[in-house]
Amino acid sequence: MENEAAATTLAVAGAVCWSIQLIPQIIVNYRRHHARGLHASMMFLWAIAGVPLGVYNISHNLHPALQVQAQILTALSLVTWAQCMYYNAKWSILKVASMACGIGSILAGIEVGLVYALRLAIAQHLEWPSILVAAISAALLASGVLRHYWDIYQTRTVRGISFLFVGIDALGDLTSLLSLLFRVPFDTLGAVIYGTELVLWIGIMLCGLVLGTDDSLPADLAMNGVTDVGSVPALTTASARVDSADVIGRSTSRVASSIGGSSIRSRHSNYSVFRTASLRSVLDE
Incomplete structure (x- = not known):
């Protein structure tokens, strides 16, 4: 009609x-x-x-x-x-x-x-x-x-x-x-x-x-030497607040090694409207 x-x-x-x-x-x-x-x-x-x-x-x-x-x-x-x-x-x-x-x-x-x-x-x-x-x-x-x-x-x-x-x-x-x-x-x-x-x-x-989606890299990881947020998988802001001590305490070596080419496990979020990109070439190699 x-x-x-x-x-x-x-x-x-x-x-x-x-x-x-x-x-x-x-x-x-x-x-x-x-x-x-x-x-x-x-x-x-x-x-x-x-x-x-x-x-x-x-x-x-x-x-x-x-x-x-x-x-x-x-x-x-x-x-x-x-x-x-x-x-x-x-x-x-x-x-x-x-x-x-x-x-x-x-x-x-x-x-x-x-x-x-x-x-x-x-x-x-x-x-x-x-x-x-x-x-x-x-x-x-x-x-x-x-x-x-x-x-x-x-x-x-x-x-x-x-x-x-x-x-x-x-x-x-x-x-x-x-x-x-x-x-x-x-x-x-x-x-x-x-x-x-x-x-x-x-x-x-x-x-x-x-x-899931990738967000920008938390400050905790940047403080450990990661300067390019597009080069490693992202942690969500909420996860970073809850798990930052755990990330720093147990994953410092993984963060350091990821800069040299090994991997770090990404965490994903569906809560942010805008997403920043991150390359996954260092994931699970």
């Missing part, structure tokens, strides 16, 4: 969520002055994914909020990608800014051209171009999230990602998907695009609950 008010409300909610989804992650990256655990490839794929998503939403006359939503995705993804290149790849600010602006301009030009092309195909009653664009959009969005699944498989934990960001993004997918339910005719391809990413984000959240 078509309900314009409900469709508008949900579409706007989806656009708002996607407008702020990456902002928590951007703030976290800025505050901790690194983006370890956050993959530049994920952000770049999302920036590109905004193009076919925008092409599809505009060409199929979905709600204007959903049309704007795709542009926001590309813009914020490029900003986050730029942070990854600045902090992780050590690019200069000038190089980061010029590359981000150049890529953004190219993607905008491609999107405009594809919108006209897809509208022409729709006018000629061709269905395969719309299916292709929707499939590419869903695949790119999914590929960005799947990059974290590979990281989870390698590290056996969820690291370097803001769960507030995950929740907001998933909520944006959900509200966008629900907005299509109140649109006649129902847009099946659009539902596939949003539904695919929603399912993958739910999987990430379940992984965080089951496997």
